[in-house]
Amino acid sequence: MAEPLDQPTFRLIKSQRGGDKLPENGYMFGVQRRIGDVTHWLCEQRGVCKARVHTKGMVIVKRTNEHFHGPDEQAAGCCEAKAGMKRKARESQDSTYHIVGESLQTASEGTAAKLPKLDSLKQTIQRQRTSVLAAPAQPTLAELALPAVYQQTAKEEQFLLYDSGADDVHRFLIFATQHNLGMLQRSKIRLADAPSRRHLPLHPGVCGAWTLCRR
Numbered sequence: 001m002a003e004p005l006d007q008p009t010f011r012l013i014k015s016q017r018g019g020d021k022l023p024e025n026g027y028m029f030g031v032q033r034r035i036g037d038v039t040h041w042l043c044e045q046r047g048v049c050k051a052r053v054h055t056k057g058m059v060i061v062k063r064t065n066e067h068f069h070g071p072d073e074q075a076a077g078c079c080e081a082k083a084g085m086k087r088k089a090r091e092s093q094d095s096t097y098h099i100v101g102e103s104l105q106t107a108s109e110g111t112a113a114k115l116p117k118l119d120s121l122k123q124t125i126q127r128q129r130t131s132v133l134a135a136p137a138q139p140t141l142a143e144l145a146l147p148a149v150y151q152q153t154a155k156e157e158q159f160l161l162y163d164s165g166a167d168d169v170h171r172f173l174i175f176a177t178q179h180n181l182g183m184l185q186r187s188k189i190r191l192a193d194a195p196s197r198r199h200l201p202l203h204p205g206v207c208g209a210w211t212l213c214r215r
């Protein structure tokens, strides 16, 4: 094993898919293989560039081959910014505008200039949210954990208004928007329906009901 080079430590960043990336002096490396506690990294310009580094722990212990291309000082910043936006899209209830705006504000001027156009960033965020829309496996009421995307409408209005909580043996959730509640309040006739046991197995106590209210 070669002696550690004069490069004591490095930092890793997360790729948009959640993998590790190693930014170094304007070049980006992706994991090629891991052998024991040594990781082999290959320059991201695969097929073009043969530059590699080996790391052990948090130390670069070996470099092989020179890059065939110049560095891109903003590559790491762009990668971090895009990965951060995707993570927020999956995990937060912030609006698309808020996520993009916050990322652009916190990115350096150079990074912001190199990021994709605004519409493209918005599409990326919306695709992330769509990708987690796949219906979750049918949990019990206590296990039910609604992802943020299920708590808002497509127009990013709050849709889950109340959740009595996992500790409630008769847990119930109220879905509506404030706008729709306002319409309901102003309505002179209210019709109500409840799904049957077959349609909503999470609520075994709920059976078909039909209500007509006149104010």
Ligand SMILES: [Zn+2]
Residues within 6 Å of the ligand: 027, 043, 044, 045, 049, 050, 051, 066, 067, 068, 069
């Ligand atoms: Zn390279």
